[in-house]
Amino acid sequence: MNTNGSAASLGTSADDRIQNERATIDALDDQIIESIKRRALISRKIQQVRAEEGGPRLVLSREMSVLEHYRTGLGPVGTDVAARILDLCRGALHAAFEVPAQPAPAAEGERRGT
Ligand SMILES: C=C(O[C@@H]1C=C(C(=O)O)C=C[C@H]1O)C(=O)O
Known part of the structure; x- marks a missing residue:
């Protein structure tokens, strides 16, 4: 298996083409x-404005x-793509990127050492 995922060895020009196209991808x-990160930030701003009101x-x-x-742009699968993006914009992306991992605050009894 080579780096292009093919067992057969490809000619140099095919290899080059694949590498070029992969760079574009x-x-x-x-x-x-x-774009998804930017969308999530704007979406969060809108959600905050509404919540503040x-x-x-x-x-x-x-x-x-x-x-x-x-769905109009991508056909039926577009609905799935949009659902995942909406999910991210409801907070999953912010949770993954912005909230520093912190230990949960100690419960009352733990703080007193009881
Ligand atoms: C961003 C908004 O708020 C929420 C987030 C949405 C989104 O990420 O597209 C859409 C509707 C709302 O649930 C909005 O109302 O436009």
Whole structure:
């Protein structure tokens, strides 16, 4: 098995083409990752503004139109993609990237050593 995932050895030009295309894929993946992070930050700002005004953090009707947007763009699988992205924007991404790992505060009895 070579680095291109093929047991047969490919010609140099095929190898080069694959490496070039993979560089493009990696660059596109970087853009997708950055876009998801940026989306999550903006989504969180909107959720915070609404919460500060006493509203709900999440709005189902808006989420339905986001799902529909992805379904229109990507077909049925777009709904799954959108669902995962919405999930990340509800907090999973912030939890993974921004909340420093801290030990849970000690319970009352533990602090007193009782
Ligand atoms: C960002 C918003 O708030 C929440 C997050 C959404 C999102 O990440 O797209 C959509 C609806 C809301 O549940 C919004 O209302 O636009």
